[in-house]
Amino acid sequence: MHSGIVSPKGVWWTPAGKQEKLWVTIAFVWCMVLFAMMPFWHIKGGQNPAGVRTRVDPSAFSDRVDRFNQEFRVGEEKGFPVVAPPPGADVYLMGSMWQWSSVLRLEKGASYMLHLSSADMNHGFSLYPVNLNLQVVPGYDYALKITPNQAGEFRVICNEYCGADHHNMVGRIVVVEPGGKEVSHE
């Protein structure tokens, strides 16, 4: 027996000790559990970052966002259109330096196809306080089916560095009870 500093002489390809075999076996089994959990969650779990992923030209996506904002616009807040798409709708949200394209009003328990993309840099979609985080990449439409499970006030914090004013890039999502009553948070 020797330390790791010594050159081993002769044949060192010999059977491992009992404890090592035990640990390697258990560790291997654990690794297989770690692996199996991911496909398992795709089948049984409700949170998967799969979605529908397509390439999109940033200007085409920007046009789509404008049409979406016009179609379901219900008001304006701090210069941003407030948009209330019906349950089941395709929702288009675009990050650009340094803002999100609209304030969204969604219904609790309803599902929406959320399309995320960027007009310029990488941005981060971080839904606060749910703590649900996605990467927003220019040139790619990341469409995910989302189902809010609570009503209330939410923020969309950009959590990917996107230039000088990155830290001020915050959007708003409001989730209302089915039927449209807004929950006050005052």
Next chain:
Amino acid sequence: MSSQAIGATSRTCSVTGLKVDRSAERLIKVNAVVAIVMFLIGVTAAVMLVLTRWQAVHLLPADWYYRMLTAHGLNMLIFFIIFFEIAVLYFAGVVMLNSRFPAPWLGWTAFALMVGGAGLVEIMVFSGKADVLFTSYVPLRADPLYYLGIILFAVGALVGVMLFFAALVVARREKTYEGSLPLVTFGALTAAIIAVVTLVHGAAVYIPTFFWSMDMMEMDPEVYRLLFWALGHSSQQINVAAMVAIWYLLAGLTVGGVVLSEKVSRIAFGLYVLFISMASAHHLLVDPGFSPAWKIWNTSYAMYLAVLASLIHGFTVPAGVEMGQRLRGYNKGLFEWITRAPWGDPGFSGLVLSVVIFGFLGGITGVTLGTEQINILAHNTLRITGHFHATVVGGTALAFMAVTYYVIPLIFRKEVAFFSLAKWQPYLFGSGITIFSISFILQGMFGVPRRHWDASFRDAPFAVEFPPVVDVLMTTMAIGGILAITGALIFILVAVVSVFFGKPLTDAAIANGTARVPQGVLKLPPQTYSEAKSAEAHAKGAPGTLVLVFIFLGLFVLYYFTNWKMLSQVWRIG
């Protein structure tokens, strides 16, 4: 070559009995010294970053925060670590094999390229021409010279790695050692192979980006992210392999830690080479460019085989320490080998803290966050930053510090300056970075973003109010950060003063035990044992370590499934 000629270009180490090639020694010295300089720049940036993220102080203006963050990432993750690793490779490939340095002039060329490249990058960053953070995600754009600097640095590093391979060939051909490569050198070899893979990816990402920055070609942002992380994450896997090699080295030097099974440890290193570069996917789990199948396969390093490798080392390193201690007579009960260990030896305490912080804090969080779906909860929050400060700082940097306390006497032939301070340094640094990392991880669990100047969102259009506990966590983050920074500064002080102004180490001072150096240098523990003793050690095994690894596994399972539980409660998404 006559023995006299060899004598003129080398010396014999009086502690280890190894022949030390003079040109290797000089190259190890300069690379290590520059590594420490880069580390100092990184630490200086760290001070300002901690004091900015701590909202109570909020030191830097926004532009300088992002600039310092860029400098911090580059100096720590690339320059400090790779200069240090080049020094480690030259040590493991030349000194440990009793060999000579092949083509020293090329070693100096590599060094010059690395220094020139790094210097160019520093100039670009600090003059505000590269506010693109460490990752420089396209289409963020830096001055073309910034990318050129990184390319020059990478070419230099690649030449250095090639010289390590050449050194192995020279040693083998000139028969400077018998048998197989020592495990430590074998580990360094795997780090070197991963380094080649990493640097090739570096070329694949930075050369096109260099041309893109001059408007000479297109660059897809998602392709950039894929290639960048094949460099960015793989470079951290060089660290893992180098760090584990250093663990084995320190185990041997400090307490005569043995290798349980050459076969098992080497297979584990081999698994790193085969699978670890796939971890680029860890950064792309919630990206739109990749399919779930691609994400699952790659993020798990093909079914977690590189994680298996770390789990193996996580057993064999402490078990080797335990058996080394038991062979030296510390046999009582399960844990006398721990209670009677040389805790005042910064090489030993640094080793243990590095293993513990890397495994318990960095490893468990890393594997969990690298799970495709769980990443939804963590991507780009401070949890990620907390995780990798545990691995890279608490694990790798601490291991590098610990081995430095042995490099100072063994390579630089100096006593360790402020030795009583050095004894405390690993504890200070280790506890500081632990508090820091945990504070980051917990803030991230509340959704606090990483790389963010203003968590108060003072000028944002919509107010974001984190729960009050986040303020407490910011304070603990600052305390942990300041402790770790103090530990880092003590390390730099000790290293610099020892190397440049230290008392020369004499054989007499070692012999009569008056030299202020780690105990393993004063009296090297046995490195080989007889057949009979080995059989006895194998029969006793490492029961204490077995208990510890099962505690580790229990915590791992708990943390992992707690995260699945948390995930199941958020909005349905898919």
